[in-house]
Amino acid sequence: MSADDNRVVVTGLGATTPLGGDVASTWSAMLAGRSGVKALTDDWAKDLPSRIAGVAAADPVEIVGRVQARRMDRCEQFALVAAREAWADAGQPEVDPERLGVSVTSGIGGIGSTLAAYDTLKEKGWQRISPFTVPMLMPNGSAGWISIELGAQAGAHSAVSACASGAEAVGYGIDMIRSGRADVVVAGGTEAAIMALNMGAFAVMRALSSRNDEPERASRPFDKGRDGFVLGEGAGMLVLESAAHAAARGARVYAVAAGAGYSSDGYHIAHPHPEGAGVILAMKRALADAGVSPDQIVHVNAHATSTPEGDVAEAQAIMTALGPAAERVVVSSTKSMTGHLLGGAGAVESVAAILALHEKTAPPTINLEDPDDGVKVDVATEPRPLRPGGREPMAVLNNAFGFGGHNVSLVFTAP
Amino acid sequence: MALTEQEILAGLAEIIDEIAGVPADEVTPDKNFVDDLDIDSLSMVEIAVAAQDKFGVEIPDDQLKDLKTVQDVITYVHKNAS
Numbered sequence: 001m002s003a004d005d006n007r008v009v010v011t012g013l014g015a016t017t018p019l020g021g022d023v024a025s026t027w028s029a030m031l032a033g034r035s036g037v038k039a040l041t042d043d044w045a046k047d048l049p050s051r052i053a054g055v056a057a058a059d060p061v062e063i064v065g066r067v068q069a070r071r072m073d074r075c076e077q078f079a080l081v082a083a084r085e086a087w088a089d090a091g092q093p094e095v096d097p098e099r100l101g102v103s104v105t106s107g108i109g110g111i112g113s114t115l116a117a118y119d120t121l122k123e124k125g126w127q128r129i130s131p132f133t134v135p136m137l138m139p140n141g142s143a144g145w146i147s148i149e150l151g152a153q154a155g156a157h158s159a160v161s162a163c164a165s166g167a168e169a170v171g172y173g174i175d176m177i178r179s180g181r182a183d184v185v186v187a188g189g190t191e192a193a194i195m196a197l198n199m200g201a202f203a204v205m206r207a208l209s210s211r212n213d214e215p216e217r218a219s220r221p222f223d224k225g226r227d228g229f230v231l232g233e234g235a236g237m238l239v240l241e242s243a244a245h246a247a248a249r250g251a252r253v254y255a256v257a258a259g260a261g262y263s264s265d266g267y268h269i270a271h272p273h274p275e276g277a278g279v280i281l282a283m284k285r286a287l288a289d290a291g292v293s294p295d296q297i298v299h300v301n302a303h304a305t306s307t308p309e310g311d312v313a314e315a316q317a318i319m320t321a322l323g324p325a326a327e328r329v330v331v332s333s334t335k336s337m338t339g340h341l342l343g344g345a346g347a348v349e350s351v352a353a354i355l356a357l358h359e360k361t362a363p364p365t366i367n368l369e370d371p372d373d374g375v376k377v378d379v380a381t382e383p384r385p386l387r388p389g390g391r392e393p394m395a396v397l398n399n400a401f402g403f404g405g406h407n408v409s410l411v412f413t414a415p
Numbered sequence: 416m417a418l419t420e421q422e423i424l425a426g427l428a429e430i431i432d433e434i435a436g437v438p439a440d441e442v443t444p445d446k447n448f449v450d451d452l453d454i455d456s457l458s459m460v461e462i463a464v465a466a467q468d469k470f471g472v473e474i475p476d477d478q479l480k481d482l483k484t485v486q487d488v489i490t491y492v493h494k495n496a497s
Contacts, residue, residue, distance in 0.1 A: 067436030071457075127464060131457040 005243035007258070008177045009415065011251045012090025012239030014082035014188070015351050017338050018232050021058025022085055026348075027355050030334055030363040031383050035216035037230050037339050044196040050208035052215040053194045054232030054339030071132040072145060073110030074192035078235035078344070079142035080149065083186050087150065090239035091251060093184055101154035101182035102147045103173035104237070105165045106190050107343025107402065108198070109139030115197060142190050142235075154182040160343075162402030163303075165189050166236060167346025167410055171260030173240045183245040188237035189347035199231060205270060207307060219340075220367035221304035221333035222311050222375045229305040232339025236347030238354075255354045255412040258395065259290025265405030272310045272401065276317030282407035283321035283397060290411035294325035295390025297411075299362045300377075301353040303399040304333035305340045312374035314399065319376055328389040330362040331377045337366055346400030346408060353398040354412050360386045360394075417496060423470065423489045430465045434458055444486035472496050 015022065018036025019029035029036070036054045045051045060077035061069040063084075069077055083104070113136035117129050135141050140158035147156035154176065159168040166189020173187030202208045209228040211218035219230040240257055263285065265278035273279070287294065300318055304311045311333075319326045334352045341348055356362050362384040371379065388394050393414040400408045418426070428439035435454050448454045454462070463474045466488065472495045474482070482488050 065436070067434075070434070131460040 005247065007243040007256050008174045008240050009243045009246050009256050010238050010254045010354055010412070011093070011241045011246050012086040013254065013351050013354065014084065014086030014089060014237035015235065015348055016056055016058055016060065016078050016081045017234040017341070017348055018054030018057055019338055023089070023351060025057070030337055030352060031361065033337070033364045033366045035219070035337050035366060036232065037215045037218055039212065039215050045199065048196065048199050049203050049210045050199060051212045052209065052218050052230055054230060055194060056234045071135070073113040073136040073141060075106050075110055075190045076136065076142045076145050078192060078233070079104055079188065079190035079237070080145055082188060082190070082235040082237035083146045083149070086186060086237040086239045093241065093249060093251065095184045095245070097151045097153045099154055099183040100150060100152040101173070101176045101185040102143045102152050102156040103169045103176060103185055103187040104143040104146055104189065105158035105160055105169045105343060106139045106142060107160070107162045107165045108191065108193050110137040110141060111193055111198060112195055113137050115195065146186055150186065152186070161406035161408070162404055163340065163342050163345055164400040164402035164406040164408045165343035165346065166348070167350065167398060167400035167408040168406070170238060170257070170347060170350050170410055171262065171408060173238070174257050174260055177240055177242050183242050185240045186237060187240050188235060189343045189345070190235035191342040191344040192233045193342060194231055194233050202231065209306060217367050219306045219336050221302070221306045221336050221365055222315065222371055222379050223368045224370045224372050226306040226308060226311065229307055229335070230339035232341045233344070234341055234348065235344050236351045238347070238350060253415040254358045256415055258292060258413045259286050259411045261286030261289055261409045263407045265407065267405055270403050272313050274313060276313040278405060278407045279314060279317040279399065279401060280321045282409040283317065283399070286397065286409035286411045290395070290413065292395045292411050292413060293391055294322040296393065296395040296413070297322060297325060297329055297397055298386045298389060298394045299353065299356050299396040300329055300331045301349045301356065301396065301398045302331050302333045303401045305335055310401070312372055315375040315377045325390065326377060329378065330384050330386060331379045332362050333365045334363055336368070346398065349400065350398050350410060353396045356386065357394060357396045357412055357414055362386055418470065418493070420489050420493055423492050424485070426469050427466060427485065427488055430462055430469065434461045434465065442485055444484070444489060446485045447483055466492065470496050
């Protein structure tokens with residue numbers, strides 16, 4: 001990787017998920033095919049039709065510290081934990097603060113703090129609300145906190161597109177470096193929405209699995225028995241860096257963040273387009289942006305959330321977007337293990353897709369016992385070695401789609 | 416029975432530890448909240464509300480802005496506590 005290389009590379013990874021408090025524990029749990037979904041025993045959950053969730057494995061308060069944690073929403077705490085890990089993993093790069101950016105977001109924002117503040121407002125009056133309520137509820141709060149921790153001055157941004165948010169933030173981070181606004185960007189997504197209002201709101205849309213008796217088997221993307229997604233929480237984070245900057249400091253490079261593709265369905269506020277038109281467009285645009293041909297793609301970390309409609313539409317869209325090359329592609333949905341992290345999903349799954357490429361192993365999709373007839377792609381049910389099938393370097397796709405009809409597809413290539 | 420200045424200091428130190436993470440033994444009367452204890456205006460609002468609850472005094476905003484040191488709060492509470 002030469003100093004005049006204008007590509008964007010990934011030099012650091014961070015994650016805190018239902019499977020583990022860091023990248024290593026999350027990745028090893030994925031390879032072991034372990035589920036992070038558990039029964040919710042809280043009182044607030046007892047009347048809900050879905051009483052299962054992927055609660056974060058590690059309490060962020062212990063890592064962030066008691067005093068800072070009381071000024072931060074749980075989703076901001078997750079983001080900071082993952083950002084610290086990614087930054088350390090990248091070797092704490094020496095970078096001009098004016099060339100260091102942040103692109104971190106959430107699908108919903110600090111909903112837990114919003115609800116708690118509203119309870120306080122009703123019970124004790126406005127004077128008793130925390131003066132940190134606004135910074136806790138705003139969806140750009142995580143980007144703000146990370147920029148403060150790192151002293152980043154190139155800009156801190158928060159693209160919001162529901163469950164596509166985390167992937168869109170990664171795409172925006174790539175753009176910041178490509179457009180010359182930054183040399184290094186911390187990019188990712190976070191969510192902490194396991195609470196009665198959100199679970200009730202998704203349940204009333206009939207979007208959640210109610211397989212309450214078998215939490216670990218509830219998230220089953222592509223399976224005939226799937227009955228909705230399982231809510232998860234946590235954050236994923238990447239350190240993106242210009243290839244020249246990374247080369248100059250001799251950084252370890254996981255992958256090239258080669259390109260991003262975006263589209264909007266322009267169809268329905270919550271239902272996916274039945275033929276996946278927007279999804280196909282996003283994948284094709286990502287390939288074009290990355291300068292990658294379909295036969296370079298060896299693996300897709302699918303958005304597949306375990307809902308009846310979305311999984312099949314995506315599987316068919318992958319076939320259409322990649323054409324004949326789709327036959328050799330290994331597809332995984334790591335949501336089968338983590339649940340759906342909403343705004344954190346696209347970022348955690350970018351981490352998983354990058355590690356799959358780096359380790360040349362696709363993680364499994366658990367609970368896929370009886371594939372839906374509409375699913376013609378090759379979905380891995382065990383860890384699967386990834387080998388180049390066509391042109392090199394090998395490349396992977398990560399899909400993320402959100403309510404509102406937002407579609408984001410990211411391409412990472414081997415360095 | 417009114418609180419002594421020493422009791423007010425101890426109570427205030429407890430609040431400041433809880434809200435701002437400043438160890439109680441660093442909260443001495445001469446300390447300035449902003450310059451010495453690194454407490455920003457948002458945390459100061461929280462501390463004032465907690466002090467009102469703990470000591471049963473009202474601290475209006477136009478009074479709060481003049482409470483710059485730990486001793487200022489102690490004096491104010493001592494004078495105004497019912």
